[in-house]
Amino acid sequence: MSDANAGYVAELAAALRESGLPEERVAATVADVATHLQETGADGLDEFGPVGEFAAQLAPAGAEAVAESPVETWRWTADTYADEALLNRFGAEGWEVERIDALGRFVSRRDAERPLSWEYRRELVSLLGREDLDERLAPDGWEACGNWLMYAWFKRPVAVREGPAAELAAPAPRPAARSGLGRYVSRRLRWTLALTAVTLVVAAVVVGLAEGDAASGLGFAGGLLAGAAVPLGLMAVVSWRTERVRGRADSEAL
């Protein structure tokens, strides 16, 4: 799919969501439009017209008036080596991740009356952002649901692949909360904070000893900033290696 069409499809998905169309319907419509564009080779704007007008015809004003059913909410944490599996497990039980909060927790919701199954994928991104990932994945129904440093998580309703069969008749009860600090802060965040704190102290001491004055202004601040960059850099390298190992393992498993 061309970049222009991928952009068109991503814009359409956003416009349909904004209009209040149910997520299941948004995903199916977007996938349908993407397939149509692939088959015809047409330009999205030429084939379907301006995104706003097309979305308004597919999601009439009444879409927002649909009464919302009760929703359960849940915040939980998972470590990077297990998060994708857990996301898909809880997604199969109807939990939709809305975002990742400042403590690294997955903020999730579940429709109490008509829960849908969700599936998730994690992608490695640069620290600058998700670049063109949103547009590339949107035609397949994927929507970004959170970022943490060099990771980006995407979700989509299983209904995109399985149709109405993906609706859950009797979802599992909400998983029990973890006890202690792990309930509130992910191990991912705890390790990052601990490593950053240790490196800051070491950097400050080194700079202070080198200049003979532990509070030497610019040099001290520079040392702190340089020190803070070390754990983040290390995390990037570790994550990149983890992804490589995981990718190799996946290839060998096939």
Add this chain to the structure above:
Amino acid sequence: MTATPADRRASWFKGVLDLLVLASLTGGESYGYEIAKTLDAAGFGRIKGGTLYPVLNRLEEAGLVAAEFRAADKGPGRRYYTLTDAGRDTLQAQGGQWLAFEASVRELLAKGGVA
């Protein structure tokens, strides 16, 4: 007499497109692009998605067609449409009204000397 031939034809087409879509589904399930090809082959020209998909959407909301999303060989997947019983009844009733209207037009035009 201000309408151009193209405008007039577009106006006729707009008025009967939903019936044509229903009629194209009497042979079995189909999807957007395939319906567009059917209409093109019938002589109505290439129907763009921006015209066809909102019609399919309205027909589905009215319960005249049922849609099911399934994976496709090419692309992420598509919605397949089938005619419902209500859609079949509507096609018969409103299709009959169109034929009666067309017969009246034809008769008057013939009297006016249009061959």
